[in-house]
Amino acid sequence: MIASLVLSVVLGLVLLGATAALIRRKRGNLTSGQARTAGPGAGRKALESVALGLQAVAGGRVSGGRPLPDVYTVVHSGRRLTLQLAQADLAAPSPWTPDVSGKEWSLDPADLRRTGATGDRPAHPYSLTVTLGLHRGDRVLVDLAQLPGTIALTGDDDEVLRLAQALITEIVSGPVGHLATVVLVGSATSPPVTEGLEVRSPRLRTAADREEALAHEGGTPPGTVPSASAPGTYARRLFVVTAAQFRDERWADAPLRPTDALLVLGYITDAAWHIGVNTDGSLDTGRLGVLIDTHTARLS
Numbered sequence: 463m464i465a466s467l468v469l470s471v472v473l474g475l476v477l478l479g480a481t482a483a484l485i486r487r488k489r490g491n492l493t494s495g496q497a498r499t500a501g502p503g504a505g506r507k508a509l510e511s512v513a514l515g516l517q518a519v520a521g522g523r524v525s526g527g528r529p530l531p532d533v534y535t536v537v538h539s540g541r542r543l544t545l546q547l548a549q550a551d552l553a554a555p556s557p558w559t560p561d562v563s564g565k566e567w568s569l570d571p572a573d574l575r576r577t578g579a580t581g582d583r584p585a586h587p588y589s590l591t592v593t594l595g596l597h598r599g600d601r602v603l604v605d606l607a608q609l610p611g612t613i614a615l616t617g618d619d620d621e622v623l624r625l626a627q628a629l630i631t632e633i634v635s636g637p638v639g640h641l642a643t644v645v646l647v648g649s650a651t652s653p654p655v656t657e658g659l660e661v662r663s664p665r666l667r668t669a670a671d672r673e674e675a676l677a678h679e680g681g682t683p684p685g686t687v688p689s690a691s692a693p694g695t696y697a698r699r700l701f702v703v704t705a706a707q708f709r710d711e712r713w714a715d716a717p718l719r720p721t722d723a724l725l726v727l728g729y730i731t732d733a734a735w736h737i738g739v740n741t742d743g744s745l746d747t748g749r750l751g752v753l754i755d756t757h758t759a760r761l762s
Contacts, residue, residue: 505761506637508538508601509593511571513637515543515558516586518574519567522555533588535752536603544568548608587696589642590723592629594737595745595757602752603638606723607698609750611734612714614705614726621739621759626702626727627658628759633700634663642698643667647675648707650727655702672711675701676718698722705730 516533523530532548550564557573560566590606606613615622630646633639643665646655651668659666669675678699698721703713705728714732718724726733738746745754 505593505601509632510637511543511574512536512538512591512603513586513640514574515545515569515571516588516591516638518558519545519555519588520586522558523553526553526555528553530587532608533591533605534608535605536591537597537600538571538603539600541570542568543571585641585696587641587698587721589639589696590633590698590700590721591638592632592636593758593761594747594752595743595754596761597753597755602754604750604752606700606725607721609723609735610720612708612724612726612730612732613735613737614728614730614733615737615739616729617739618741621741621743621757622727623654623658624759625739625745625757626655626725628757628761629725630666630700630702631659631661632758634666635661639665639698641696642700643678644700644702645669645675645678647672647701647703648711649704650702650707655704655727672713672716676716700725702727704728 515536519533520530531545531551533545534548535546537544537546545558545567547565547567552560552564554560554567557569558567559569561568588605588607591603592606593601593603595602615626630644633642634644645667647669648671649655651670667678669678679697699719700723701713701716701718702725703711705726708714708726708730713724713726716724729736735750736746736748737750738748739757740746743756743760745752745757747754
């Protein structure tokens with residue numbers, strides 16, 4: 463009787479251990495793709511591939527005498543890099559391949575190095591392309607310069623600040639945004655906005671008010687080539703203001719360039735683009751239509 467009881471207990475423990483191991487394996491399989499993309503090293507490598515891919519677009523189109531396409535989103539899924547264009551375009555420069563609609567171009571990131579697409583290619587005009595987060599393990603980036611009007615981050619205050627800080631940091635320190643300048647204006651130059659920025663860069667500027675911010679021209683590095691949307695320059699500017707300052711200084715009427723972007727921290731009624739930051743880390747991107755399960759501030 464006692465031997466049978468002991469045997470039953472042992473068998474039960476073995477079954478529990480096997481079940482736990484199976485659950486761990488299943489969880490690992492479900493999250494392995496996300497982990498490969500989300501890790502700091504993998505994230506930097508993905509951004510380097512994005513930068514090389516965008517340089518290949520600029521170099522190929524300029525050398526072929528064609529205008530540059532407007533890139534809406536970039537998706538890096540590990541073995542595939544995909545551009546979604548604002549307008550259909552079948553003339554994708556090598557190593558990019560268009561789909562049948564011409565709205566998407568894709569490539570294997572390894573092809574960028576095999577074909578000699580390196581950092582010495584012409585500069586690209588997509589330097590406000592930044593990671594919003596992950597969708598099913600794929601890194602999703604959006605070119606903020608392609609979002610005309612005001613972009614408002616709304617939701618939990620702490621999550622909004624974390625996301626804004628992550629976006630700013632990636633632009634001024636990552637390989638994609640090397641021709642972009644971020645200007646923090648007024649109340650956005652003080653804690654708690656700045657205390658979460660662990661980056662120092664000459665491309666991160668501050669301004670006391672709207673007038674001073676708009677007076678900043680931004681540099682045009684030597685060797686840049688003209689773009690269709692901003693002849694003679696690839697410089698891009700992202701202005702960051704709080705909702706209160708947006709209203710007080712009438713930023714809705716600010717004379718921004720077509721290649722500028724305006725990011726507002728907090729809710730405003732007349733934003734062209736609302737991005738809601740949820741407490742679970744997902745984003746509600748509204749009419750932008752981009753699906754994000756985990757926003758970029760939660761990847762590090």
